[in-house]
Amino acid sequence: xxxxxxxxxxxxxxxxxPTWNDRRRVEEYAALMERGTVPTAVAISTxxxxxxxxxxxxxxxxxxxxxxxxxxxxxxxxxxxTARRPVRLLSLLTLGESLAETxxxxxxxxxxxxxxxxxxTGQLT
Numbered sequence: 001x002x003x004x005x006x007x008x009x010x011x012x013x014x015x016x017x018p019t020w021n022d023r024r025r026v027e028e029y030a031a032l033m034e035r036g037t038v039p040t041a042v043a044i045s046t047x048x049x050x051x052x053x054x055x056x057x058x059x060x061x062x063x064x065x066x067x068x069x070x071x072x073x074x075x076x077x078x079x080x081x082t083a084r085r086p087v088r089l090l091s092l093l094t095l096g097e098s099l100a101e102t103x104x105x106x107x108x109x110x111x112x113x114x115x116x117x118x119x120x121t122g123q124l125t
Contacts, residue, residue, distance in 0.1 A: 006062040008111055012043065012077065012089070014070045021075050029079035033087075039080075040088040041073020047093065047100040047108065064104070 002008050029039060048065040068091055070077065080087040095105055 002062070002064055002107070002111060006049075006064060008064040008066060011065065011067045012070055013067060014074055014077070016074055018074070018078055021078050025075045026079045026082070029076050030083040030085075033079060033083050033085035038086050038088055039073070039076040040090055041076050042071045042090045043068035043073075043092070044071060045069065045091045045093045047098040047105055049100040049104050064100070066108070 032039070045066060045068045048063075048067070050063055050065075051061075068089060073087070073089075076087050079085075093105060093108070095102060098105065
């Protein structure tokens with residue numbers, strides 16, 4: 001959560017389908033993760049800050065969408081998802097291509113350091 005009126009959502013977008021991943025390489029990463037290794041993936045990212053596209057009066061929150069386009073680490077991410085283990089993400093944020101103010105991007109390190117909090121959702125009609 002950014003604040004009471006804004007919520008941050010993270011998305012990771014792979015550049016290739018998981019079926020292109022080498023099974024043996026995914027299994028190697030999963031085995032390393034089981035032994036405590038936390039691998040690093042690399043992404044180029046954009047930040048978009050906008051209001052709800054649905055226009056619902058009961059959801060006036062601004063939506064911050066941090067989208068990570070995965071450049072390297074497809075095998076690592078699949079292994080992490082399969083093994084339910086963590087992976088680091090080195091994210092290179094593109095300020096010029098983002099639909100957010102520079103001040104919003106400057107807040108990201110502090111926002112990402114916060115503990116996760118559940119967003120209260122209401123019934124949409």
